Amino acid sequence: MTTHANDTRVALVDSRTDGRAPREMWAPMKLGAAEIENQFAALEDGSPDVRGRREALVVHPQAPTGVRGLAPATQVALGVLLPGESSVTTRDNTNGLGMALAGHGSVTIGDRTIDLVQQDVWTKPTMRLETFRNTGSVPFRYIRYSNAALLESISAFYEDFGGNDAAAAEEIVEENRKRAKDLVPPIPVGGDGGQLLPYEAIIDIDEVPDNPLHFPWAQVRAELGGVESLKTGYNGRPLVVLYNPATGRLNGTAPSFFATILSVGGAFAGPTHRHMSSAINYHFAGRGWSVVEGQRFDWEAGDLMLSAPGWGAHGHTISTEGAQVLTVQDHPLHTSTGSLVWQEDIENGEILTLGSQVGFQTNLADYAGR
Numbered sequence: 206m207t208t209h210a211n212d213t214r215v216a217l218v219d220s221r222t223d224g225r226a227p228r229e230m231w232a233p234m235k236l237g238a239a240e241i242e243n244q245f246a247a248l249e250d251g252s253p254d255v256r257g258r259r260e261a262l263v264v265h266p267q268a269p270t271g272v273r274g275l276a277p278a279t280q281v282a283l284g285v286l287l288p289g290e291s292s293v294t295t296r297d298n299t300n301g302l303g304m305a306l307a308g309h310g311s312v313t314i315g316d317r318t319i320d321l322v323q324q325d326v327w328t329k330p331t332m333r334l335e336t337f338r339n340t341g342s343v344p345f346r347y348i349r350y351s352n353a354a355l356l357e358s359i360s361a362f363y364e365d366f367g368g369n370d371a372a373a374a375e376e377i378v379e380e381n382r383k384r385a386k387d388l389v390p391p392i393p394v395g396g397d398g399g400q401l402l403p404y405e406a407i408i409d410i411d412e413v414p415d416n417p418l419h420f421p422w423a424q425v426r427a428e429l430g431g432v433e434s435l436k437t438g439y440n441g442r443p444l445v446v447l448y449n450p451a452t453g454r455l456n457g458t459a460p461s462f463f464a465t466i467l468s469v470g471g472a473f474a475g476p477t478h479r480h481m482s483s484a485i486n487y488h489f490a491g492r493g494w495s496v497v498e499g500q501r502f503d504w505e506a507g508d509l510m511l512s513a514p515g516w517g518a519h520g521h522t523i524s525t526e527g528a529q530v531l532t533v534q535d536h537p538l539h540t541s542t543g544s545l546v547w548q549e550d551i552e553n554g555e556i557l558t559l560g561s562q563v564g565f566q567t568n569l570a571d572y573a574g575r
């Protein structure tokens with residue numbers, strides 16, 4: 206049945222009298238370890254949801270109705286499965302990653318099963334059948350990050366429970382398939398690089414296979430000596446990116462996010478800077494503090510923070526006992542849309558659009574190898 210919504214009309218906004226509203230920054234925010242522990246305990250009581258999951262979304266108070274994000278593009282879920290439990294198999298069009306926090310579990314994505322222990326990270330490609338399991342004898346807890354908040358805000362979230370279509374989609378491997386778009390050559394127009402492409406180019410995009418990746422903590426931890434050797438005075442950040450080559454120049458862990466592991470053995474003071482990407486920190490060892498838009502937040506292991514709202518000035522200081530931090534940032538999302546405006550030196554530093562122009566340098570050469 207066709208419906209007509211005649212009583213709702215678009216607004217015509219005259220830019221001469223109705224200017225752009227100032228962009229509202231989402232306030233920096235901390236969810237403490239004790240609150241997270243309470244939430245896990247509550248999830249472990251009672252029954253799982255219709256997807257066989259026990260998950261709580263960490264939603265920012267400034268999130269618009271229907272957008273369940275801790276940052277405008279980023280949804281954060283705390284999840285747990287009890288011993289013997291497994292989730293219903295689903296697939297959705299989000300991408301992201303997760304970190305195991307306690308217990309033993311596994312995630313099956315397509316035909317790959319990844320076994321997970323504490324601090325292991327896995328990636329979640331788009332539209333693959335996904336099943337979580339507890340494979341141990343105590344609750345399996347995890348935190349996962351996805352671009353569901355962005356998709357909710359643009360009314361573009363999709364989910365189903367698989368079935369024939371999903372199975373078939375994962376099996377489409379045609380050797381030497383003839384691609385219709387290759388039958389019609391591009392037609393140059395305008396003399397400066399523009400081209401006309403056939404419809405077939407739209408419906409048969411060059412694919413980049415994105416297989417689920419496993420970053421076992423035991424291996425990642427063993428490689429952290431380099432960043433741990435960096436001391437205050439180094440003007441970069443003592444961290445490694447968990448890089449997924451399928452994201453290419455976006456330097457992501459997933460198409461929308463990078464995850465980094467910051468690891469410091471003692472005191473470290475980082476510079477104040479800002480970027481349009483939003484960063485969420487999960488602190489899993491040590492303690493320190495962050496100053497975000499002039500507000501100080503002390504943090505310790507188990508605390509989750511919206512530590513860098515888009516374009517919020519922020520700097521992180523690590524205490525003498527050191528710290529380890531998982532940071533998830535929607536940096537690749539911004540790189541892909543050319544919106545990654547960045548300022549390394551908050552005082553008078555240049556404002557660069559990373560990925561669209563030459564970026565910044567650090568003084569790493571003075572510190573590397575020490």
Ligand SMILES: [Fe+2]
Pocket residue numbers: 478479480484513519
């Ligand atoms: Fe930052």
